[in-house]
Amino acid sequence: MFGDHGQDAMATDEGYGDEDFDGTVPSAVADLAIEDQAMFERIRVRLGMRRSDGPERIGRYELRDSIARGGMGQVYRAHDPELDRPVALKQIAPLPGADVEVLRERLRREAQVLAKLAHDHVVTVHDVGIHRGLVYLVMELVEGPTLRELQASELSVAERLRLYVEAGHGLIAAHERDIIHRDFKPDNVLITPEGKAKVGDFGLAHVLGEPLALAESGADASALDPEHEGTESRLTRSGEVLGTRVYSPPEQLRGRATDARSDQFSFCVALWEALCGARPFAGASTNALLRAIVAGPLGGAELDPRLRKLLATGLAVDPDQRHPDMATLVKALEDYLERPRARRRRRWMMFLGLTAAALGSALTAYVQRPPDEVCDEFEGATELREQYPLSALEYTPLAGNLDTKIHRTLARTQHACATDDLAGKQHAAALQRKLKHLLNRAVEEGEAPSEALEEQLAQFEVDLDSVPRAPLSKEFLEVLESEFEPLEFDERYAKIVSSCLDFDNAHEGLVLSHADLAEFGLRCASAETLIGPDYEHVVETFLEARHHAFRVGDIPRALEAQLGALKTALMRLNDYEHAEAELRITDDLLAAARVGWGDHRQATRDELAALLARDHGAYEEAERLQLRVITSTLVLTLRSDIQSAQSQLVAGLVNLGHVWDRQGRGERAIDAYRSALTLEPDDPEALVALGCVLHNNKKGSPGEARKYLESAQKDKEHDLQVAAGACLLAVEMAESPTRPKVLAQSRDALEQMLLDPQTHAATPQTRAKGWFLVAVAHALLGEFGPAYEHARTELSEEQLTQLDGIVAQLRAEDPPQPSP
Structure with missing residues (x-):
């Protein structure tokens, strides 16, 4: 029953006889998967329809063994007998649902272009052909690991950047020939035995302007127009998104047109992953991934701010907001890599130029060791106890808590001295000076401590926890001690801002390190926050300080600057537009600094997150965060004095009242404000909030609301x-x-x-x-x-x-x- 049918099939041009040794097979078989075609060939050999002597060939190339199988086909190790060299041969399989004829023509043309692309950082394509209806590429054989395999080992940041820069040059070379990769990822970058990166697997690339070229070759130009029902449209609509989803740009995930800037996005995702250990976006589905991309990159606290900004630009949702091209991005990365080396060269040349007599003093200035008294003089528990007896502090905010502050300061000093930590020693010395100032002031003010003293006591608790990691220069440290600290102790914040503006003129020739600039920015921004009104400049100054702190790996200073910027932007400018992204950076810094619950900085973060949630209408989340702030503040009072933590507790109650007021729970809001005023009867924010909520909710008489509001206006020093x-x-x-x-x-x-x-x-x-x-x-x-x-x-x-x-x-x- 099969005889006649078999004879007819063998008589066709695509038959099974000797003429089949030209490599053709029936089109129905050519459309099958690679594995199915292999089975078909084995059956042919067994039935005697194909000779099995000699090595298996594709074209003139002798196949040796399989190297890998990918989404676009099978890769073999092969031998080119004409040139007597090993090669890699990739046979391209059509995607399910594709118009096979159009796809073959497309891949054949792309392969021809790739064969002309010769570059040190691109896997060279030697030949292209069609075998049994399938396009195959013959490429140089790279005997080495993929970039993903290599970056899983202990590579330095500089070495990872170097390899990605080399891969970037490969993409640039392709883009110059109007070829885009569309599937860049570390798996598609091969590393030669000499350590050179080469980009391969341009199987998903396509040539810009392809519809016109296909039209000239006789193909239907609309077939590749996404606006028409052509091949690419059918591919995406059948559920197949070209490229590896987790590295794909949003335009590719949405099935829209891609260009060279799409490769830039994938490149930045891969580089971010290589440097941070995790990709900037995560999503279990395409829609979830798109939402994550729109929200902005996650993590990256360990990145230098300049490097993070370069990558974040390449990860922009809108291709127009990315770098103009790969060449711009790669050049910036090369500059980033080169700058540390240039600094080292300058230092080395300067070192060689010093005379033996000057060398000792130069090294001393570079090490910048503070006097040994920092570690000796603060056997302070005894000294300060004698100078400030309990009887003198009985009615001050420090009553009953002096021992805690002294011993915590002593612990900081002893740890810095034991580890020979220069930044820690400088910090301990500053804590000693500040504590002595607070003790003197507490004795002077007695039973009626000023609001400024209470704020300084609260800040002292924060300073105890925030130990910087990068030391300040000796010259700048002297300026801080002689000029800035006296002004800070006396709350002369306008004078501090003036000194900041005139700093370069007053200290001409003083070169500041990144640590110096970070501390300088913190002091100036903190003072300017208190006098206003140019809060935009305050935010910029804080962020600049964060940048300099990042440059020297000083996470505590970077965190302080980040919290200052976020707090000013939210509470002074009501700038919620970028708050969520900034909050993620804050969380990264808190994690990097190992800050946990019960820390002032975590409480500040939660308070700001509650404010953001309240603005978004997420009142339950805002309430949860605000209650956590209050609980954390109560815990903090156990290790510090009640007075210094009281202002934080009052602020927490007031903000909780704001949440309840927004929810329409006016009576509960009134209770929260009254509780705050029980702790601090003159708190202006509680007075204003209570007066307003009494009026808005028609609770109490107009006279009662008026009383609280007029009381708030008696103090002219606040900004309410x-x-x-x-x-x-x-x-x-x-x-x-x-x-x-x-x-x-x-x-x-x-x-x-x-x-x-x-x-x-x-x-x-x-x-x-x-x-x-x-x-x-x-x-x-x-x-x-x-x-x-x-x-x-x-x-x-x-x-x-x-x-x-x-x-x-x-x-x-x-x-x-x-x-x-």
Whole structure:
């Protein structure tokens, strides 16, 4: 029953007779997978339809053994008898659902282009052909590991960067011929025995402008247009996303057009993984991976900020926001690699140029050892106890806690001296000076400690935990001790900012190290935060300090700068746009510094995360974080004095009240604010918050809300004056029909604060709200003169629309005439 059919098949051009030794097979078999074709060949040999003598060949190439099997086909070790050399032969298999004829033409053309691509860092393609209906590539045989295998070993950061830079040069060479890889990953980079990186497996690459070229060759140009129902469209719609998903750029994951910038994205994913041990994005599905890419890269705290920024740019979601091309990125990486070597060369030349007499002093200055007294003088438990007896501290914030502070400071000193840690010794010396200052001040202020003293005590606890890792230069250390510390002790923050601005002129010729610049930025930004109002500059200064701390691996200083930047951006600028990314960096730094629960820095992070969650409407998460802050603060009081931790506890209660207020739980918010005022009756934020929530929730009388708001305005030193004035004006506006004169007085008081450059609103939003209420108050009183018009100039378009609606309603209701 099979005889006639078999004879007919063997008689065709694709038959099974001797003529078949030209390498052709039936098209139905050519479309099968490699394994199926191999089985077909074995059956042919057994049935006598194919001679089995001699080595198996593909074209003129003798196959030796299989090297690997990939998604695009089988790779063999082979021998080229004509040139007598070993080669690697890759036979390309069609993807399921592909238009085989179009795909063969496409791969054949790409292979021809690749065969012309000769570069030290690209696996050379020697030949291309078609065997039994399948395209095959003949390439140089690289006897070495893949980059993934090699980077799993103990390679230095510099060596990893060197190999990726070499691979980058291979991609650049391909891009110059309009070839994009589309599947760059460490598995597709081979390392020669000499240690040279070569990019291979351009099996997924395609030539830019391919539709036109195919049209010229007679193929349907629309077949490869993603806007049409052609081959590439069918491939992606059948569920096959070309390339390895975890390294693919978002445009490739979405099945959209790719270009050379897509290779740049994959390259940066692979390099990030090589340097950090984990990829920057994770997702169990394509959609999850896309969401992770949009959210931004995770981790990377161990990367130098400059290197992290280079990679983050290459990982941008929008290809237009990436580096202009691979050459730009690779050049930047080469500059990064070269800079440390250049520094070492300069140091070595300087060293050789020193005379023997100067060498000793130069080395002494370089080592910058502080005097031995740092380790000797602070047998301080006895000395300070004698100088500051308990009777003198009985009614101060340090009562009952002096021993804790002395012994923790002594422990820091002893550890630094035992390990000969220069940065630790400098830190211990600063702790000693600060503690003596706090003791003196506590004795002077007695039973009524100032808010500034309590803040300094709280900061001292943070300083005890945050031990820097990079030492400061001797010259800069002297400047800090003689110029900055006295100003900090006296809270002369405006003078500190002035000194920061004039530093270069005052200390011409003083060259600062990265550690110096990190500490300098921290001191300046911290002072500027307290005087405002240029908070954008404060954030920039903190981030610059973080950059310099990163350069010398000083994680504690980098963490302090990061927390300062994040806190200023969120609490002063209400800049939530980049907060989530910055919060991830903060978490990375906390992990790198091994900061755990019960640490001031972790509590600060949780407080900021709660603020961010509150802004996003995630009130349950905000409540959970804020309760954790309060619990952590209570634990901290067990190891420090109640007074220094009290301000943190008050802030935690106030922020918890804010969360409950946002949830519409006004009564619970009022309880939280009242609890805060029980601990600190004059806390301005608690006073303002309680006054506002009493008014907004109609709890208590207007007089009670007014009492808290007026109390908050008595202290002119804080930056909640505008907020208190705005809430007070809102209270008076509710009472306006019976108290027009009081309303006018409250309006004028707020207007004066807004016009006074010395009065700083806590946030821009607070100032905007203040001007809006001033304008409404003018309208309520029927006063539409120059003051009203000026208030309108301070409003946003949305506020103007809202104001005009209020004015129209007032005029329709025939409001009372303005009082004389």
